[in-house]
Amino acid sequence: MRLMNLGGRAALALAVLAGLSAPPAPAAEAQADPILLIRHDGGARTYSARELLARPDVEEIAIADVGAYPGQEMTFRAVTMARLLEGVPMPRDASVEFLARDGFATSLAPDILANTAPGGAIAYLAVEDPARKWPPLPRREVSPGPFYLVWIHPELSGIGREEWPFMIDRIEVKSSLETLYPAIVPAADVPDGDPIRAGFAAFAKNCLACHTMNGQGPGRVGPDLNVPMSPLDYFAEGVARQFIRDSQSVRANPNTPMGPFGTDILPDAALDGILAYMRHMAGRRAAPDPAPAPRDEIAALVTASLESWETRDRDQFRATAHEDLVFAFPGRRTDLAGALAVFDKWSAEYEDTKVYIRRILVEGDAFAAEYQFATTRKDTGRRSVAGTVALGRVADGKIVLIKEYLDGRVSRGQEAGLMPLDEGAEPFPWPPIDLTEVDFSKVFAPASVAAPKPGP
Numbered sequence: 001m002r003l004m005n006l007g008g009r010a011a012l013a014l015a016v017l018a019g020l021s022a023p024p025a026p027a028a029e030a031q032a033d034p035i036l037l038i039r040h041d042g043g044a045r046t047y048s049a050r051e052l053l054a055r056p057d058v059e060e061i062a063i064a065d066v067g068a069y070p071g072q073e074m075t076f077r078a079v080t081m082a083r084l085l086e087g088v089p090m091p092r093d094a095s096v097e098f099l100a101r102d103g104f105a106t107s108l109a110p111d112i113l114a115n116t117a118p119g120g121a122i123a124y125l126a127v128e129d130p131a132r133k134w135p136p137l138p139r140r141e142v143s144p145g146p147f148y149l150v151w152i153h154p155e156l157s158g159i160g161r162e163e164w165p166f167m168i169d170r171i172e173v174k175s176s177l178e179t180l181y182p183a184i185v186p187a188a189d190v191p192d193g194d195p196i197r198a199g200f201a202a203f204a205k206n207c208l209a210c211h212t213m214n215g216q217g218p219g220r221v222g223p224d225l226n227v228p229m230s231p232l233d234y235f236a237e238g239v240a241r242q243f244i245r246d247s248q249s250v251r252a253n254p255n256t257p258m259g260p261f262g263t264d265i266l267p268d269a270a271l272d273g274i275l276a277y278m279r280h281m282a283g284r285r286a287a288p289d290p291a292p293a294p295r296d297e298i299a300a301l302v303t304a305s306l307e308s309w310e311t312r313d314r315d316q317f318r319a320t321a322h323e324d325l326v327f328a329f330p331g332r333r334t335d336l337a338g339a340l341a342v343f344d345k346w347s348a349e350y351e352d353t354k355v356y357i358r359r360i361l362v363e364g365d366a367f368a369a370e371y372q373f374a375t376t377r378k379d380t381g382r383r384s385v386a387g388t389v390a391l392g393r394v395a396d397g398k399i400v401l402i403k404e405y406l407d408g409r410v411s412r413g414q415e416a417g418l419m420p421l422d423e424g425a426e427p428f429p430w431p432p433i434d435l436t437e438v439d440f441s442k443v444f445a446p447a448s449v450a451a452p453k454p455g456p
């Protein structure tokens with residue numbers, strides 16, 4: 001029975017070792033089908049680009065001068081955000097974060113997104129057809145796909161330039177900015193009408209998508225604007241203002257993603273407010289985090305290792321692993337070099353991976369991580385989402401043992417279209433299905449299981 005437990009990356013590793021190749025993919029499925037994840041309290045839903053494009057409520061919309069293609073008119077196939085968020089539970093103080101692949105993250109209020117009335121802006125999620133990609137972004141090799149938040153009549157609701165996130169791959173419903181990121185909030189005793197308050201709002205709208213403040217905020221494109229020092233501490237008087245208006249007039253950096261903020265986007269009063277807010281925050285520098293307990297360090301190490309599968313960051317995977325690593329999973333036991341070979345092969349053949357970590361328990365130098373591993377095979381476009389557990393041990397600050405238990409019947413059943421994906425949902429390992437209705441003989445046909453070669 002051991003060989004039956006193949007799946008996800010374990011199955012891949014075995015297939016590689018045994019010289020197997022996957023059956024040729026039908027041409028229509030040859031391109032990957034990117035996944036949009038909408039995560040909310042208590043669950044998540046996913047849509048593939050093709051699935052969205054096939055919906056009856058897809059519209060064709062033309063927009064002149066979108067941020068990604070200045071001065072051009074573009075046509076997009078898009079679904080209203082109102083329809084996409086239908087039925088997604090929204091707590092009363094919710095904010096909706098759009099997280100992009102490049103670290104950009106926009107936070108928006110649910111009521112603005114839900115509007116479909118002609119008196120206000122209407123939000124659409126534009127979907128890139130995997131077979132006909134959008135043109136690349138200026139000065140970058142990638143397109144703004146797979147998903148792009150665009151607006152009809154943005155002026156009616158005062159939608160700002162940084163509120164058009166592209167390269168989106170997930171949308172998360174969270175609580176208010178103030179609750180999520182308390183260290184970005186001005187002091188409670190700043191009165192309501194104070195420019196600092198308006199400045200905070202303008203900062204959240206225009207800057208927070210890229211910059212953190214006191215280490216907090218969803219965006220990861222630019223530097224933090226308060227720790228360890230505020231730019232107002234080291235920019236000469238007036239230079240910070242000039243930098244924000246047009247950073248290229250202070251220092252040349254043609255590839256900077258920070259566009260100039262002219263008075264059309266940031267009127268003088270709004271920029272004054274932002275500077276007042278930044279000055280105020282310079283006096284509210286976040287205390288450095290207390291030294292983490294070993295337990296937290298182990299949990300962080302395990303998280304970094306698991307997340308490297310999501311980012312396909314080989315160096316990160318390598319950095320978390322001990323020289324004497326033993327890496328074992330159903331079907332194989334190998335060492336560090338073998339683990340890196342599995343990682344490389346897997347990175348080349350899979351994409352759109354998400355690792356949903358549910359919990360990491362630490363006891364002494366041992367850990368147990370429970371997570372869901374979701375990934376898409378590039379050749380077939382098939383997704384699998386397998387719940388699993390890794391047990392292991394840490395030595396010298398590195399992971400020296402990983403024993404992973406992935407039930408390959410789930411991933412193979414999903415790849416064969418026999419089981420739902422149930423991505424992001426608990427409890428795993430198995431999705432809720434009626435076993436009497438599933439014909440597993442196909443998944444477990446003896447011909448589909450090959451004996452592995454012995455490890456190195």
Ligand code: HEC
Pocket residue numbers: 162203206207208209210211221222223225231240243244247253256257258259261274
């Ligand atoms: C699209 C992303 C993006 C947005 C939006 C953005 N920035 Fe930036 N910003 C950057 C990046 C990246 C850098 C660092 C590279 C550079 O200087 O261009 C930067 C640099 C800066 C610096 C200089 C920091 C230093 O010490 O060198 C300041 C000050 C700054 N930004 C303020 C702001 C303010 C205020 C806003 C909002 C009005 C804003 N930025 C909006 C990406 C962004």
